Amino acid sequence: xxxxxxxxxxxxxxxxxxxxxxxxxxxxxxxxxxxxxxxxxxxxxxxxxxxxxxxxxxxxxxxxxxxxxxxxxxxxxxxxxxxxxxxxxxxxxxxxxxxxxxxxxxxxxxxxxxxxxxxxxxxxxxxxxxxxxxxxxxxxxxxxxxxxxxxxxxxxxxxxxxxxxx
Amino acid sequence: xxxxxxxxxxxxxxxxxxxxxxxxxxxxxxxxxxxxxxxxxxxxxxxxxxxxxxxxxxxxxxxxxxxxxxxxxxxxxxxxxxxxxxxxxxxxxxxxxxxxxxxxxxxxxxxxxxxxxxxxxxxxxxxxxxxxxxxxxxxxxxxxxxxxxxxxxxxxxxxxxxxxxxxxxxxxxx
Amino acid sequence: xxxxxxxxxxxxxxxxxxxxxxxxxxxxxxxxxxxxxxxxxxxxxxxxxxxxxxxxxxxxxxxxxxxxxxxxxxxxxxxxxxxxxxxxxxxxxxxxxxxxxxx
Numbered sequence: 001x002x003x004x005x006x007x008x009x010x011x012x013x014x015x016x017x018x019x020x021x022x023x024x025x026x027x028x029x030x031x032x033x034x035x036x037x038x039x040x041x042x043x044x045x046x047x048x049x050x051x052x053x054x055x056x057x058x059x060x061x062x063x064x065x066x067x068x069x070x071x072x073x074x075x076x077x078x079x080x081x082x083x084x085x086x087x088x089x090x091x092x093x094x095x096x097x098x099x100x101x102x103x104x105x106x107x108x109x110x111x112x113x114x115x116x117x118x119x120x121x122x123x124x125x126x127x128x129x130x131x132x133x134x135x136x137x138x139x140x141x142x143x144x145x146x147x148x149x150x151x152x153x154x155x156x157x158x159x160x161x162x163x164x165x166x
Numbered sequence: 167x168x169x170x171x172x173x174x175x176x177x178x179x180x181x182x183x184x185x186x187x188x189x190x191x192x193x194x195x196x197x198x199x200x201x202x203x204x205x206x207x208x209x210x211x212x213x214x215x216x217x218x219x220x221x222x223x224x225x226x227x228x229x230x231x232x233x234x235x236x237x238x239x240x241x242x243x244x245x246x247x248x249x250x251x252x253x254x255x256x257x258x259x260x261x262x263x264x265x266x267x268x269x270x271x272x273x274x275x276x277x278x279x280x281x282x283x284x285x286x287x288x289x290x291x292x293x294x295x296x297x298x299x300x301x302x303x304x305x306x307x308x309x310x311x312x313x314x315x316x317x318x319x320x321x322x323x324x325x326x327x328x329x330x331x332x333x334x335x336x337x338x339x340x
Numbered sequence: 341x342x343x344x345x346x347x348x349x350x351x352x353x354x355x356x357x358x359x360x361x362x363x364x365x366x367x368x369x370x371x372x373x374x375x376x377x378x379x380x381x382x383x384x385x386x387x388x389x390x391x392x393x394x395x396x397x398x399x400x401x402x403x404x405x406x407x408x409x410x411x412x413x414x415x416x417x418x419x420x421x422x423x424x425x426x427x428x429x430x431x432x433x434x435x436x437x438x439x440x441x442x443x
Binding site: 041133 | 280282286287289290291297301302303305308309316317319323324326330
């Protein structure tokens with residue numbers, strides 16, 4: 001196994017496990033940042049430079065910050081010694097382990113194990129831009145509509161009642 | 167032994183002159199046209215930079231390691247210093263929350279203003295817009311007028327949302 | 341170079357961790373973090389398949405991940421706004437106390 005890949009995979013998995021298992025929510029968000037950064041490094045390793053930097057820009061730079069804001073907004077008068085697991089956590093864990101097992105078996109038994117390592121593609125941002133503005137114009141407009149709707153919706157939902165519509 | 171540049175170029179088995187693997191080439195491609203494939207051999211004076219150009223993110227990794235070590239070493243030294251020269255003797259008076267004046271009450275975590283979150287949403291949406299604008303801007307010279315109009319349409323949609331939020335008074339700080 | 345199936349195993353592992361987090365934790369924000377992890381696992385799959393595909397010059401996987409990042413950002417903004425709104429109403433972010441829709 002490639003040592004760089006092994007290190008990044010370990011970092012990402014450890015960050016992900018910590019992000020969903022720690023008690024302190026702020027620590028969870030910080031571990032999520034580690035997992036996102038590890039994924040960005042994996043994208044760089046896979047020669048998808050633009051996606052790697054977009055991952056850092058959007059996930060590490062914005063989504064993680066938004067999660068920290070939400071954590072700070074919702075930390076209230078909770079006593080510290082409440083259980084962190086939901087009441088039906090055994091069933092949930094069982095389902096997750098089953099799904100993980102199914103995915104693992106599917107990958108292990110599929111033909112991708114013997115897939116040849118092809119020479120690395122060299123995508124340039126210019127080619128991405130040309131693809132984006134020719135074949136993917138309609139998805140681009142739909143994403144624009146979706147982002148606008150999401151922004152308006154999220155602002156309306158999160159706005160305080162006092163400062164509501166005027 | 168004296169090596170001139172011709173002998174360097176001819177002796178491809180020379181231990182220093184490993185070919186740059188194209189899969190690791192720095193290919194952000196701002197100028198687009200650099201799609202030179204094939205094997206590029208390092209010759210002459212550039213052999214000293216061979217390690218760095220072999221792994222373009224080696225610098226990043228080095229910076230990361232230094233950035234982790236840089237704060238950790240002084241912290242560890244301070245911890246060591248404190249452990250050897252001032253052993254902990256906690257007491258109720260010593261652990262009291264007291265800065266000056268009256269004793270403080272409650273937690274330091276006060277309720278956070280939700281205006282921050284509204285700003286965060288708008289920042290996130292325009293952050294995502296930027297990752298679509300980057301490829302458009304790089305490919306701009308090859309694009310048709312229709313593509314330009316499509317991107318302006320995309321921008322118009324998002325600016326519309328921003329104008330709406332502005333009119334709602336989300337951007338005014340209270 | 342790392343073969344394709346190792347990336348797929350890593351992606352499956354991330355998906356499993358995200359699913360376990362989304363299904364077992366009480367706090368709604370951690371559930372959302374789990375969902376984000378699952379989305380990222382899918383993105384890793386797309387990039388890995390694109391890297392090993394026969395026609396990487398079409399950049400299908402890259403474009404899909406680009407749009408997927410946009411959708412995930414919208415989802416996170418709306419999801420967290422919902423959690424904040426529910427928190428204002430119930431004064432808690434714990435999922436098993438949101439039971440007003442229980443029959």
